[in-house]
Amino acid sequence: MKLLENRILKDGRIINGDVIKVDSFLNHQLDIELLDKMAEEIKTHFSNKKINKILTIEASGIAIATVLALKYSNVKVVFAKKKKTLNIGDSFTSNVSSFTTKKDYIVTVSKEFLNEDDNILIIDDFLAEGNALKGLIDISNQAKANIEGICVAVEKGYLNGAKSIRNMGYELLSLAVIDSIENGKFHFK
Amino acid sequence: MKLLENRILKDGRIINGDVIKVDSFLNHQLDIELLDKMAEEIKTHFSNKKINKILTIEASGIAIATVLALKYSNVKVVFAKKKKTLNIGDSFTSNVSSFTTKKDYIVTVSKEFLNEDDNILIIDDFLAEGNALKGLIDISNQAKANIEGICVAVEKGYLNGAKSIRNMGYELLSLAVIDSIENGKFHFK
Numbered sequence: 001m002k003l004l005e006n007r008i009l010k011d012g013r014i015i016n017g018d019v020i021k022v023d024s025f026l027n028h029q030l031d032i033e034l035l036d037k038m039a040e041e042i043k044t045h046f047s048n049k050k051i052n053k054i055l056t057i058e059a060s061g062i063a064i065a066t067v068l069a070l071k072y073s074n075v076k077v078v079f080a081k082k083k084k085t086l087n088i089g090d091s092f093t094s095n096v097s098s099f100t101t102k103k104d105y106i107v108t109v110s111k112e113f114l115n116e117d118d119n120i121l122i123i124d125d126f127l128a129e130g131n132a133l134k135g136l137i138d139i140s141n142q143a144k145a146n147i148e149g150i151c152v153a154v155e156k157g158y159l160n161g162a163k164s165i166r167n168m169g170y171e172l173l174s175l176a177v178i179d180s181i182e183n184g185k186f187h188f189k
Numbered sequence: 190m191k192l193l194e195n196r197i198l199k200d201g202r203i204i205n206g207d208v209i210k211v212d213s214f215l216n217h218q219l220d221i222e223l224l225d226k227m228a229e230e231i232k233t234h235f236s237n238k239k240i241n242k243i244l245t246i247e248a249s250g251i252a253i254a255t256v257l258a259l260k261y262s263n264v265k266v267v268f269a270k271k272k273k274t275l276n277i278g279d280s281f282t283s284n285v286s287s288f289t290t291k292k293d294y295i296v297t298v299s300k301e302f303l304n305e306d307d308n309i310l311i312i313d314d315f316l317a318e319g320n321a322l323k324g325l326i327d328i329s330n331q332a333k334a335n336i337e338g339i340c341v342a343v344e345k346g347y348l349n350g351a352k353s354i355r356n357m358g359y360e361l362l363s364l365a366v367i368d369s370i371e372n373g374k375f376h377f378k
Contacts, residue, residue, distance in 0.1 A: 030251075067259065070221055
C-alpha cells in the first residue's frame with residue numbers, strides 16, 4: 001500500500017539498527033485518516049470472505065481493528081490481553097516470545113468471546129518473526145474458530161515471520177513490506 | 190445514555206461485590222455499533238468545543254477514542270502507555286494508583302505528541318476514583334495542552350472520582366452513571 005509506505009518513509013524511524021518506530025501515526029499517536037484508508041484496503045482484499053469477528057491484540061492492534069469493524073455490519077472486535085501471569089478463569093491462552101522486548105508473555109482470550117461459529121480476521125500492527133500472530137492463531141485453533149485471513153500493517157520482510165505464517169496455510173496480507181534497512185533508510189518490496 | 194445503561198443492565202456483571210465487568214461489549218470484546226452511538230453522543234455533547242486531539246490510555250480507551258476521532262476531520266488520537274518502569278526518553282509521565290488492581294503504574298506520553306497548541310478531549314472507559322484521568326490531566330498540564338473536556342463511558346457514581354474531577358474545573362461527561370450496586374444489581378442515576 002503506497003500510502004502507508006510513503007508515510008513510513010516520511011515519519012518512520014529506525015532505532016538500534018532494527019527497531020522500527022511508527023509512533024507518530026500507528027503506535028502511540030494514531031492518524032485516524034490513514035487507518036481508515038488502511039481499513040478500506042483490508043476490506044477490499046478480503047471482500048470474498050465472510051467475517052463476523054476481528055481478533056487482535058492489545059494495544060496497537062485495537063485501533064486498526066476498530067476502524068475496520070466499522071466498515072462491516074455486525075462484526076465485533078475481540079482483543080487478546082497480554083498478561084505476565086495467568087489469573088483469569090476460563091480462557092484460551094498461548095505463550096508468546098516478543099521479538100522487540102525479548103520477553104515472554106501470555107496472550108489471553110476469554111472462552112466466552114471466541115468459538116467454532118466464528119469466522120475471523122486476525123489483525124496486528126507489526127509482523128516480525130510472527131510470534132504474536134502465532135499466539136492468536138493458536139488461540140483461534142483452540143476455540144475451533146475459522147481463520148478467514150490475517151492482516152498486518154507493517155511486515156519486516158527480511159525476517160521469516162510472513163513465510164512461516166503462509167506455510168501454515170493462512171492467507172496473509174501485509175500492507176507494507178519493509179525489505180531491508182540500509183544506512184538508516186527503509187527499502188520496500 | 191439509555192442505550193449504554195440498558196446494555197450494562199443486560200450484559201454487565203458484578204464480581205467480588207464491586208468490580209464491574211463489561212467485557213462482552215466494552216473491555217475485551219467490543220460492540221462497535223454501540224461504540225459508534227456512544228461516540229455520536231460524545232461529539233454532540235462537546236459540539237461547542239474545538240478539538241484537535243483525543244487523549245486516552247491503553248488499552249480499553251483506544252477503541253472509543255478511535256471511533257470518536259473518525260467523526261471529526263483532522264483529529265488525532267494519542268494513547269498514553271502504561272509502564273511499570275520509566276525507560277522511554279523524552280516523555281511526560283505521571284504516577285497512577287489503580288483502583289481495580291491496587292497497584293501503581295506510570296502513564297507516559299511522548300513529548301512529541303502533546304503540546305501547548307493542542308485542544309484535547311480526554312477519554313476513558315471507566316471512572317472510579319479518577320486516578321487514571323488525573324494522570325492524563327497531569328500529563329496534559331505538563332504539556333500545557335488545553336483540556337476542552339473529559340468523557341468516560343461508565344462512572345461509578347458512588348465513588349468520589351467525578352466530583353473531584355469537576356472540582357478541578359473540568360467539564361466531565363459520563364455516558365452512564367452507576368449510582369449503586371445492590372443485591373448484585375445495577376442502579377443508575
